[in-house]
Amino acid sequence: MRTALTELVGVEHPVVQTGMGWVAGPRLVAGTAEAGGLGILASATMTFEQLEKAIAETKSRTSKPFGVNLRADAMDAEQRIDLLIAEQIRVASFARAPKSDLIAKLKNAGIVVMPSIGAVRHAEKVAAWGADVVIAQGAEAGGHTGSVASTLLIPSVVDAVGIPVIAAGGFFDGRGLAAALSYGAAGIAMGTRFLLTKESTVPDEVKKLYLDRGLDGTVVTKRVDGVPHRVLRTELVEKLERSGIKSLLAAVANAARFKKLSGLSWTTMLREGRSMGKEMSLSQVVMAANTPMLLRAGLVEGRTDAGVLAAGQVVGMLDDLPTCAELIHGIVGQATEILTRLPKEVQADASGTATP
Structure with a gap:
């Protein structure tokens, strides 16, 4: 299936596996690439050395194009960008887009720049800065999310920018891909659906927890880090909802662990936490900086008692663990x-009214 995305990136199918922290490692990314989709390696939770090793391992598993997700505000962002250029990585994705100078540096090296956005104004801004393609993420998506549903956000962004748009938030099968293409999007991006595949390294007991959830199995809460965050309903999340933010000392300890893993400075982490909201206490700011460690506890260590599990509403529609190949080929086959x-089942009469 050829679209503006496949032509731009050089993959076979317009299906993107998002750069989920602690989830999108070499095995999942390579599995996606080998199946013809675009896999994105999550580097925000890696040190520079870990990223070097992850890129090397991914390349040992596949010769097909893949991407790397970066933090534009990381202290070593320039060094990571130089690594992507040296390794000839095909796509650089960002949750928060870098400024125009870094975008230009990537583009001059032939790397496709793909920021994620949740509002039309943000899409217009990154397009003006030179982004090649944008992922428009609707409110149904897991993790940090906005308030506009995919069915409204996607056509709005398509109308607003002149670059390819990838639809995200609530997509899991060929019906969704067909719908996204009809909106004018060039493909779909999925997180939760790829988390629940055989190549995903998330512990089996955690995958089962996801699969057991219905459409009401997620909640959008500000108790994790001060901004809307869609996660699974778990005992920890319910406790946070009832009693507020964890103690400051516990948050600081977790934040210190993430500082060591990520290479971020305390200034950057606290600035990131503070940027989540204007009216936040010190404990809330530290909690926001600490969120990656809460996600790690759940997604890597399998600790649902002490971890947070980001999840899209789509989790309520999923009941299997396919391989990446089974997933992507099934989606593309159904959409096709x-x-x-x-066109054969629905035809317009002379007045323009659609009739079955």
Whole structure:
């Protein structure tokens, strides 16, 4: 299936596996790439040395294009960008877009720049800065999320920018891909759906917890880090909702662990925490900086009692653990069948009214 995304990036299918921290490692990224999609390696939770090793391992598993997700505010952001250029990585994705000078540096090296946004104004800004493609993430998505549903955000962004748009938030099958293409998007991006694949390294007991959830199994809470964050309903999250933020000492301890893992400075981490909201106490700011360690506890260590599990609403529609190949080929096959069948089943009469 060829779209503006596949032509730009050089993959076979317009399906993107997002750069989920602690989840999107070499095995999942390579599995996605080998199946013809675009896998994105999550580097925000890695040290520079870990990123070097992860890129090398991914390349040992696949010769196909893949991407790396970066933090534009990391102290070593320039060094990481130089690494991507040296390794000839195809795509650089960002949750928060870098300024125009870094975008230009990546583009001049032939790397596709792909920021994620949750509002039309943000899409317009990154497009003006020179981004090649944008992921428009609707409110159904897991993790940090906005308030506008995908069905409204995606066509709004498509109308607002002149670059390819990738639809994210609530997508999991070929029906979603067909719908996204009809909105004018060039493909779909999925996080939770790829988390629940055989190549995902998330512990089996945690995957089962996801699969057991219904459509009401997630909650958007500000108790994790001060901004809307869609996560699984767990005992920890319910406790946070009832009693507020964890103690300052516990948050500081976790934040210190993430500082060591990520290479970020205390100034950067606290600035990141503070940026989550204007009216936040010190404990809330530290909690925001500490969030990556809460995610690690759940997604890596399998500690649902002490971890947070980011999840999209789509979790309520999932009941299996396919391989990346089974997932992507199934999505593309179903979408192709739908797009081929619909013109034959629905025709417009002379007045323009659609009739079955």
